[in-house]
Each structure stands twice: as C-alpha cells, then as structure tokens.
Amino acid sequence: MSEENRPPCPTCQGKKIIEGVCEVSSEWSGTQEDTDDMQCTPDQVCPTCKGKGYEE
Ligand SMILES: [Zn+2]
Incomplete structure (x- = not known):
C-alpha cells in the first residue's frame, strides 16, 4: 500500500529514461540542400534516479 508512495523523479517524470x-542543426552553409x-x-x-523512476 505504501510501495508507490515516493514522488516521481522530476527529471524523467517517473519514466526512468x-x-x-532530434535537433536540426541551424548551420546553413548554403552550399547544398542537405537536410541530413x-x-x-x-x-x-x-x-x-538511475532508472528507478523516483528519487531516493
Ligand atoms: Zn529519473
């Protein structure tokens, strides 16, 4: 009953990961239309939380 009594990790929201x-680089050199x-x-x-999902 008191197992889930800990507050979730604020960093991962309890998701453990x-x-x-993905970020698009804003360095547009203008040489080629490279979208990679x-x-x-x-x-x-x-x-x-090191994968626990909550803070100790
Ligand atoms: Zn976490």
Whole structure:
C-alpha cells in the first residue's frame, strides 16, 4: 500500500529514461540542400534516479 508512495523523479517524470531528442542543426552553409543535419540522441537511463523512476 505504501510501495508507490515516493514522488516521481522530476527529471524523467517517473519514466526512468530520458527520451532521445532530434535537433536540426541551424548551420546553413548554403552550399547544398542537405537536410541530413538532423542530430538525434538515443534514449538513455535517467541519470537522476538511475532508472528507478523516483528519487531516493
Ligand atoms: Zn529519473
């Protein structure tokens, strides 16, 4: 009954992972119409709660 009594981790909202994000580089050199300037980071274990989903 008191198992889920902890507040969720504020960093990952209790999801235990940080979802990867994709960003488009704003460096427009103007040489080619290259739209491959998207940089994505993979999902990673939340460094705050270390995958627990809540803070100790
Ligand atoms: Zn977390």
